[in-house]
Amino acid sequence: MDIGDFVKLELENTTYSGTLMPSLNENTIVIKMKSGYNVGLDKKKIKNIEILESGDKPKYGLPPLNLEKNPKLKNISILSTGGTVASRVDYKTGAVHPAFTADDLIRAVPELMDVANIKGKVILNILSENMLPKYWAMTAEAIKEEIENGAEGIVIAHGTDTMHYTASALSFMVTSEVPIILVGAQRSSDRPSSDAALNIIAAVKAATEPIKGVYVLMHGETGDTVCHLHEGTKVRKLHSSRRDAFKSVNKTPIAEVNPVTKEVKYLRDVKSRDKSKIKEVVLNTNLEEKVALIKVYPGIDSEILKFYVDNGYKGIILEGTGLGHTPETFFEGIDYANENNVLVAMTTQTINGRVNMNVYSNGRELQAKGVIPCEDMLSEVAFVKLMHLLGNYEFEEAKELMPKNIAGEINESINLEC
């Protein structure tokens, strides 16, 4: 039995069939089922194996296309960082191939030619679980280059795991008059249920709109009828596998994009932009990388804060409970951070809602220890923002800016209820 073979595996009560995949674990056999999902099975439990069809080698390589620009359409650059949206998974070996030149794209999604003049560029080829802060800066620089070279809208193909972290990093790093749309897919493009093509079409469409700022575009429900355009600092991956995994938090999406009719329906007002400055991009890619994000829980060890402080960390986001709390047993570490001028700020692990550290004594005490409430900012966004602030401002200024809205990350509201 070889990788790539189509096999039938019999267990006590169930039978699985699918293509044999590489497994890193000696005791497990991994097969990819027709549904496209992989299943790992314990070798010991397999009663019988049958090879239904032997596999063969994948073929690649096609001649380049010759594309002409349509003067009526906008010029959109698609920058690929990797991820499922930008990949062809080789079902025979399980390997993930990058497939993201403009040629690949147009071949895969010919409809794009009616939406915009497409330029494709591979800037990275990673699964987004491996995204690192230094790649955010690299991506920002690629965006600047494209815009200065005439791109009127940018689409970034990105893995979904950390797409919202990158979206918020770009929100703080890039100032421009052009829309920057991050797009991903939950199912790779060689699967019948793939959301890749429709998401890309809708993202390119959104990139031709007269808006500015950083957005995430993904399916808005499990069907194929609507995509949602989310603000880059107000969005989060909230499901591991559904196509509508991304949701705006504490805010509605900014628009619905129909991937079939290409209609765009705005759900809120958009920021006005200055068309005369469309080629101007200001970057600020400085980041203080010594920032940590800590989720708080009952019994959490206060020493963890000392570890970070003693290792030169400059900022810490605490993802607290409820309205923004930590156990009292954690206060010692917070005092230590405070004494050592480490900026500590608070978000909530409830995801939805706003931190309010004036209601309970715990929150008031934390504030007295210098902890900054992050209002209704998502933890992931607060983490990126703190890196950005500490990379650009003195401690006191960073502390003042942390709870203030800079890039749409905070809903300003004197109603503390939210």
Place this chain on the structure above:
Amino acid sequence: MDIGDFVKLELENTTYSGTLMPSLNENTIVIKMKSGYNVGLDKKKIKNIEILESGDKPKYGLPPLNLEKNPKLKNISILSTGGTVASRVDYKTGAVHPAFTADDLIRAVPELMDVANIKGKVILNILSENMLPKYWAMTAEAIKEEIENGAEGIVIAHGTDTMHYTASALSFMVTSEVPIILVGAQRSSDRPSSDAALNIIAAVKAATEPIKGVYVLMHGETGDTVCHLHEGTKVRKLHSSRRDAFKSVNKTPIAEVNPVTKEVKYLRDVKSRDKSKIKEVVLNTNLEEKVALIKVYPGIDSEILKFYVDNGYKGIILEGTGLGHTPETFFEGIDYANENNVLVAMTTQTINGRVNMNVYSNGRELQAKGVIPCEDMLSEVAFVKLMHLLGNYEFEEAKELMPKNIAGEINESINLEC
């Protein structure tokens, strides 16, 4: 201007009025507004202060009630651990008073007398942000005592911040034939919009039902028409302030309870119970407290794992990205944990959905490094479960049990999509 005074504060554009509260921060004035919400204002921004009414001291103390048992009703014990649901906030001083003898309860919610024979007992008086693993055992023991003394159902009044952690701890610790219902409130009982009374009524009602197991009961929507009964290992606080903050994840609630009509509508089948064993309770309160929960993010420092391993930790839950991933730059720390026999298990920070570590190479590599996928278990539950398993089993056995369902924490499904 004294604590308790009703004051009017004028800022540049806004005027606030409310009762002056204690503030721990010299630069801030805290007032409680009519809405019940506290607002903290920067002293420097306050242009004018007017005292509208001076405060006075709160009064407490009432003679005990004389309650007779109704033989037609079940005997329900309400154990209070603290939190908003079990407190009267003194508006004049901002102090939180415990108010949870049976007398207090019946006085506050006389309707309870029609639902059950109530016994009240204060076992702790803390805000749940200060809940510690050792208090879980204390609570389990109090439950056992009540059941052995004739309680036919248990209600635990609990702060909402960490109620779901306690619910899952009790799910693993207590085996009994009696329903154990945790209940909280998002607004304290002295506020007109409080959900405390209705939640308690509905929780007591649920505790009289012929079910067993540990549940959380809270408002099911923002109105007062329906409460939801959630399985204790499948529920999470998902909003910092809304009354329907608790949601079942990857599962529907088990029942709707109408707090007004007291109707109970089951949404799923319930576990059958053995009525003859209704007084039997088996406790297993052993916990390995050296377990950590780590949220993973781009750039996370691999050294953090070494810190935990070197500090004698025995288990680590990684709240990974997407289907259960970490950056490759984190692998070194995972190897170190593995070499030192620290059990590492994976959940997902998407909250919804299931971990599947067979789809991407990252997940497969992590499994080869010994990382155990936690299926569709919530991170908070996985954290508590790992403490429980390492407190009771040898390493290898704990590793085998981690991805298996013990107390409803895993939806068993061969469909890895979920």
